[in-house]
Amino acid sequence: MSDVEDEITSDSDLDPSELTDKELQLAFSEGKLKPGLNLILEGKPKTPNNISGLKQSLLDLQKDLPWLERLDVTAEPVPEMPGLTGQASSQDSSEVNAEDDFQREMSFYRQAQAAVLFALPRLQKMKVATKRPDDYFAEMAKTDQHMQKIRQKLQAKQSSMEKSEKAKQLRALRKYGKKVQVEVLQKRQKEKSAMMNQIKKYQKGLSDKLDFLEGDQTQKKSGDSAAFYAIPNAKRRYKDQKFGFGGKKKGSKWNTKESVNDVSGFRASVAQGKGPHRPGKKGGKNANKRPSKRTRQKIKSKGR
Structure with a gap:
């Protein structure tokens, strides 16, 4: 108080x-x-050092059991390069830097090695098996029913992961299909706009081509090069049949320098009336031809 x-x-x-x-x-x-709520004590508190109580606690903890039941090993770490003898090293533990993680873990590892090298020969001397036999059977700590539940949970988790993966793939496919569909619709809209523009130009007289009405073009190959030509539509074919294929009409039969100098088709017999191609002339094709009825009647009337 x-x-x-x-x-x-x-x-x-x-x-x-x-x-x-x-x-x-x-x-x-x-x-x-x-x-203030705390009392200020003068001097440092004295730590009780109950030696008799500590010794009694140590005696209570100590059990007189054989080493095979305790398997306690106290040994110094093996040297960094252990020899074939496997004896523990006399290295001072103070040389290990506790702040160095790698050095500290290696010290633990070498100390475990020393314990194994000390315990294995002793166990073999006591004829205690240190290796598990091939036909070793250990009873499971958990029941079959518990393991069955775990198996079912694992299978359910795996199936859910598979379903999630399939759903993800389906979403990706839908997204890709939608993208392709949008591209196709955009392409169709673009082609439709181009066709409408050509129709407007044709109606206004700015263009005389309506090749887009026939659709695809036929490919014509000559050698290594390929050329495309459009099949004329019915309207174009009708106009070609009625009016010709265009070009210059007036003066198409006029003589030219080349036609005048070309004498390959000249025939003297035809030009001088001696050939068979001059009707009504002597020696011609109609030289022995019978006169007509009117001519014969005129001849008879003159004879009377």
Whole structure:
């Protein structure tokens, strides 16, 4: 109990736990309460050193059991390059830097090696098997029903992962299909716009081609090069048949320098009327031809 509680108890003759807030305020106003809840101790607290109790606890912990039941090994770490003898090293543990993680872990590893090298020969000497046989059977700590539940949970988890993966693939395929569909629609819209523009140009007389109405073009190959030509439509074929294939019409039969100088088709017999191609001339094709009826009648009338 603190000095403040002693004063309050001596003045009010009440238990400090039973004091009300009003009484505490009255004591504070009279200066009977001092600030602070912790007591300041003078000097360091002395640690109890119960030697007899510690020895008794050690005796209680110690059991007189054979080493095979305890399997405790106390040995120094093996050297960094262990020899064939496998004896423990006399290396001082103070040489290990505790702040170096790698060096500290290697110290633990070498100490475990020393324990194994010490315990294995002793176990073999005591004819204790240190290797698990091939036909070793160990009873499971968990029941078959529990393992069956775990198996079912694992299968359910695997199936859910497969379903999730399939759903992800389907979403990707749908996204790709939608993208392709949008591209196709855009291409069709572009072709339609181009066709409408050509129709407008044709209606306004700015163009005389309507090749887009026939659709695809036929490919014509000559040697290594390939050329495309459009098949004329029915309207174009009808106009070609009626009016010809275009080009210059007037003066198409005029003589030219080349036609005048070309005498390959000249025939003297035909030009001088001696050939068979001059009708009505001597020696011609119609030289022995019978006169017509009107001519014969005129000849008879003259004879009378």
